[in-house]
Amino acid sequence: MAADVETFESQRQRLTRLAYRMLGSVAEAEDVVQDAWLRWNRTDEEVRDPAGWLVRVTSRLCIDRLRSAKVQREAYRGPWLPEPLIEELSVDPVERAEDVSVAFLLALERLSPLERAVFLLHDVFDEDYASVAETLGRNEAAVRQLAARARTHVRDSRPRFTVSEAEAAKLAAAFMAAAAQGDMKALSAVLAEDAVLISDGGGKRSAALRPMSGREDIIRLLEGLAWRTGGAELWPISFRAVRINGYPGVIMEREDGPMTVAFQPGEDGKLAAIYLVRNPDKLGRLPLDQ
The missing domain is CATH 1.20.140 (Butyryl-CoA Dehydrogenase, subunit A; domain 3)
Known part of the structure; x- marks a missing residue:
C-alpha cells in the first residue's frame, strides 16, 4: 500500500x-x-x-x-x-x-x-x-x-503572452488606480478599443448579465456604477495583488463578500479583457491574507 x-x-x-x-x-x-x-x-x-x-x-x-x-x-x-x-x-x-x-x-x-x-x-x-x-x-x-x-x-x-509580467502588472495597477478615483478618462486610456469585461455573479451577487464588448461599452457600465454610488470609489482602494490564471489580478473585499479581478494584457500595451468573479461558490478557496 x-x-x-x-x-x-x-x-x-x-x-x-x-x-x-x-x-x-x-x-x-x-x-x-x-x-x-x-x-x-x-x-x-x-x-x-x-x-x-x-x-x-x-x-x-x-x-x-x-x-x-x-x-x-x-x-x-x-x-x-x-x-x-x-x-x-x-x-x-x-x-x-x-x-x-x-x-x-x-x-x-x-x-x-x-x-x-x-x-x-x-x-x-x-x-x-x-x-x-x-x-x-x-x-x-x-x-x-x-x-x-x-x-x-x-x-x-490560446494567447501567446508577448507582454512581460512587469508590464502587465503596470497595466493592472493603472486600471485599479483609475477605478479607485472614478477617473473615466484614465480608465478609457488603459483599455483596448475592442476590450471585453466579463463578470460572473452566478445569480448570487450583482454582476452584468452579459459580457461588455468594446471600450465604450465598458466605460458606460463603469459610469453607471459610479452614478449609482454617488461618485464614490468604484472599487475599494484596499486590495491584494495576486496572479490569477496567469494574469495580474487582485482579490478585494466588498460589503457583500470577496471578488477577484483578472486583467488580460493585449499586444498594444493596453488591457484586452477584464474578468470579475463574484459568485461566492467559486470564491470559497481564496488564500488567506499573508
Missing part, C-alpha cells in the same frame, strides 16, 4: 492540472482526483502503467461530470467564468500562462467533453494519439478527427 500511495502522489499534481482544465473548477478537480484515488485504492486489476491508468480514470470521471453538468451550465445566470486559479506573486508560476488563461478555458467550454479531453491530453499534456484513444475508448482515427475539430475552435483563443 505504501508503494501505491507514493505512486499516486507522484501523479497527483498532473491529474489535478488535467482535471482543472477539463472542469474549470479547482474544487471539482480535487474531488475528481480524490475519486480517482479511491478507484486506484480499490482496484483488483494488475496495473502495469499506473500513470496511464490514473490519467484514463481521471479523464473519464471528468467527462462524466461535464455531461451531467450540461443542464446546470445552460441554466447558469449570466456569463460563466472558471473558478480563479490563484498564485502568489512571490512564487514562480506553476502553469504556463497561456495554458490556464481565462480566454483559453472559455474556448474549451465551447468544445464537447470528448473534444476537450482529446485536445488537452494530446495538445497540452503531450499524450500520443494511441494513448488518447485507449484512454477514451475510441479508435485512433476518431480521436484524430476530434483533435482537429477542437484545435480549430481554440486556435485563436
